[in-house]
Amino acid sequence: MTRVRTGLERLTGHPRPVGRDRVGLVTNPTGVLPDLTPSAPALLAAGVRVTALFGPEHGLRGAAQAGEGDAAPADPVTGLPVFDTYGRSGGDLDALVASAGVDALVFDMADVGARFYTDVWTMYDLMESAARLGLRFVVLDRPDPISGALAEGPQLDPAFASFVGRAPVAVRHGLTPGEIALLANRTIKARLDVVPLSGWRRERYFDATGLPWVMPSANMPTLDTAIAYPGTGLLEGTNAAEGRGTTRPFELAGAPYADGRLVPALADLGLPGVRFRETWFTPTFGRHAGAVVRGVQLHVTDRLAFRPVLTGVSMLHTLRVLYPGAFACDPFLDLLWGSDALRRALDAGRDPRGLVPDGGPEGAELLYG
Known part of the structure; x- marks a missing residue:
């Protein structure tokens, strides 16, 4: 190497x-x-x-x-x-x-x-x-x-x-x-x-790369965190917890209103390169600090197949379908997503997974092969 x-x-x-x-x-x-x-x-x-x-x-x-x-x-x-x-x-x-x-x-x-x-x-x-x-x-x-x-x-x-x-x-x-x-x-x-x-x-x-990993910020402790973050970071535009205030930020996600249906529903989606394990956690700060949160830990099994953004959007949709009276988005989701399309789809109960294209980096002057 x-x-x-x-x-x-x-x-x-x-x-x-x-x-x-x-x-x-x-x-x-x-x-x-x-x-x-x-x-x-x-x-x-x-x-x-x-x-x-x-x-x-x-x-x-x-x-x-x-x-x-x-x-x-x-x-x-x-x-x-x-x-x-x-x-x-x-x-x-x-x-x-x-x-x-x-x-x-x-x-x-x-x-x-x-x-x-x-x-x-x-x-x-x-x-x-x-x-x-x-x-x-x-x-x-x-x-x-x-x-x-x-x-x-x-x-x-x-x-x-x-x-x-x-x-x-x-x-x-x-x-x-x-x-x-x-x-x-x-x-x-x-x-x-x-x-x-x-x-x-x-x-x-x-x-x-052969380079040492240094935490870019307090809630980005590992490369595993960074791999999950483009998807689970979207939870910051909702009332669900994204794992801040735990030792696994952005790999843990959930909400106080979640129940035993969440993990089976996510597993049934067959999302590539990831498995979900039911877990409970209590954030020490941030959203739902001090409350017991029921949710999931993401286990990325194949990072080449894993699609973090598709996974994050699928998690938001699943929370919306299972808990329509409790799950809510806020306007910050529009800034995270870069438009209001995701929030409008979720609020309307539509499946937003079609909003997630993937491909090679576009629109930039690429310096590396």
Whole structure:
């Protein structure tokens, strides 16, 4: 197996794309070399003039929960000032970036392969700021951990663009951060450079890269979590539990109103590459915190056959059919799905599984075979 070399590893050997620019590094705990050296000290050791750090949702240190940033004023490792981007966009984000006094922004964070994971949209918003401020923007590419061979689900309807989806990509998009940046830059027109991966092919999952897995956020502990997330993440737009507050977020799902019919109904669907085991869990925080929740654990038996988005949509439909008086969607589902089509189908009692196309990644400039 050929070990994948990330954009960070390649830039530390040849820092030419940033030259002597004052660099604002956009990163989190996933920004590491293969020996787990964080990107900020790695770039400083390579002679890159990193003068500021920018943190995304969950913060520079990854300690914050969903919907939170990081208020730490300085990085304890490098002493560099930290700028919290979460919740900022447009002119507010421009002012934050301008206050850092940098000439270039360098993005080094892992994605998880689902459109509604926000790290790449932090990248998108900062690319827009860089374009308005005349700054260089450099993406240090990293693999799509759930492979880049398959896209699943509809592309985003621009009318539903939000921080859980800015560009027209599928729910499971099959793209690297660098490929999303190139797609986005067709309209943003930033001074963009992508430092590509070497040794990565689209069919490779993260555990075939030779790279260490680092949790992208507090509720994304393992590759197994990331494999399930493009489907079970849709539960966040409903009143069911997606497993936050447990040791198996996004692999556990259920609701206090579920009963013994749920697992047999899901099993009868014959969904590819997955089995369902009945379980009970008590979330320590988040939706239904402190309540005993009856539901399922997803056991992915064949990740090449598994279709996470189809599975997630099927779970929502099954909950709607079995518990019509209890299960409910909310408008956030529209933002997760990228249109209101899924919510309208569920509310009307229609089978929404026909809304889940799959195929190869589309609409992007693919960097890897």
